[in-house]
Amino acid sequence: MFRFAPYVFKSLWRHRGRTLLTVTGSAVALFVFCFVTAVQQGLERLTKDKQAERTLITFQENRFCPASSKLPEDYARTVAKLPGVKGVVPIKVFTNNCRASLDVVVFHGLPTDQLQSARDLTLLTGSWTEYAAKTDGAIVGQAVANRRRLKVGQKFTLGEVTVSVVGTCRSAVPAEDNFIFTHLDFLQRARGKNSVGTVTQLEVQLADNADADALASQIDAAFHSGPVATTTRSKGVFQRDTLADLAELIGLAHWLGYACVGLVLALVATTTVMAVQDRLKEHAVLQTLGLRPLRIFRLVLAESMLQSATGGALGIGIGMILLAWGGFSVGAEGVTIAFQPSLDMLVTGGAVSLVVGVLAGIVPGWQAARAEIVTALRQA
């Protein structure tokens, strides 16, 4: 087979304009495919990961935007006493934008002594001691840091909140790379006197054997007649509910992914059909020289696969690099979906472009292989 590789490459090169267009087309389609996959995987990560199942979020009843949920901070102590609860983290959330947005900045204020235990963060720059020492200190997730070009030592202001960047971090949970972590009491004070003593939500970590649903109802029952009623859900359900509108859009984007695959198929198939029709006589000459019909078929398939795979590799490559460096995310109401490259994306994208390359070549390849030699030779 490889003996004919120069012929395949040279044939593609002869029509380099056409080849380039086809390759570019598949690259663009696979690029979009990568982004669509990234959005979907980001959403899936939020709602389906293990940690999200073993953690409950207690929010003010009937509230969705973090700005409007105000729970008394001492609710945390009440919840901590319930059996099956391993720990409770009171969190103040502040965001610039409650609506769906591509540039969401979300502040999470956590009790100083709980940040490192409650979150799996790796510092990229800065230090924890500096953080502990500075009242307005903030550890910035790498995605925000990249997007807003934040470095240690800088001040960062959003609305009425101004923090000093003391570190940047990478989180084990990609969505948290879009957060800015601060001290809880700092964020409470920064937002005006009336938010002292209140938090946005409680994050309840469950003991291994605890029943999540039962505990959630138990928590809501405890505060039912209190000053502020609550709604408690698993973190996964909470995030899905919060992003319900976006999730619907993302579900739609799913079809966009299929459309991309269809597009590449149509494009590569068109090019291959044209290439075969151009070369009916040439293929007949090759058959006269003794190439088996199956070999002709494989040569055509090799051409269509090469174009599809090259385009795919380009599109996936550029897509993954952009996803890795861009720190893109979409968010609403303080919950963000991080777009990230993944091995899964690489494998799926690669498989898609190979399979599409094969599919696109089958019909024209078969035509080329079955063509009557003498009839084809007679063509001008």
Place this chain on the structure above:
Amino acid sequence: MALVEIRSLTKQFRKGDEIITPLNDVDLDIEQGDFVSLMGASGSGKSTLLNALAGIDPPTSGSITVRGTDITRLSRSRLADWRAANIGYIFQMHNLIPVLTAYENVELPLLLLPFSAAERHKRVLVALEAVSLLDRVNHYPRQLSGGQEQRVGIARAIVANPTIIVGDEPTGDLDAVTTEQILDLVQRLNSELGMTLLLVTHDPKVAALAPRQLRLEQGKLIEKGREVSIVGSDPHERSA
């Protein structure tokens, strides 16, 4: 047993309800080392006969036995393998692959046979030398003259040392001087290298170069100098 034995070869084409029979029960023997020319009016079936022998146009009935193998019974793939090993085809319009150099065009048939790279290289150079084109090895077909292209086509046809070389009006597209050169070359293939040749031509002067001259008329073969309808050279006569 002759190298090629064609028996009761018939080819029919159906055009609507009209049936054309360019080959009607044709018999022909070709011996090793024969140089045969084939003439006939336009549409008499010359190409049809040549293509049947070359294994690219299956006949309606009859047999074509080459070195004991009846090629009309081979499958498409087997027939392709058989062509690679046994047929050197010189086209009227050379039909070189435009994206490949002269060298690569000549090497093509060898890629289908079990030759090492070194062996292929040697053979390609020998073939190109035989057609005096060693100085055009890396030229593409569009960089060659018509006569040079045809010589590359001939080099490609002889490079694998096939059992039979067939040519369908190989000089039909060339001017007088170039035709002269090509014919000289073809003649030497037969006389010096002992290659077996079947040449279809319209030109009586070209046909006259061949020791055996055939004509197709109304679906039947007639050999010059013989009246018998089964046209075969008699081995006893030849060895005498």
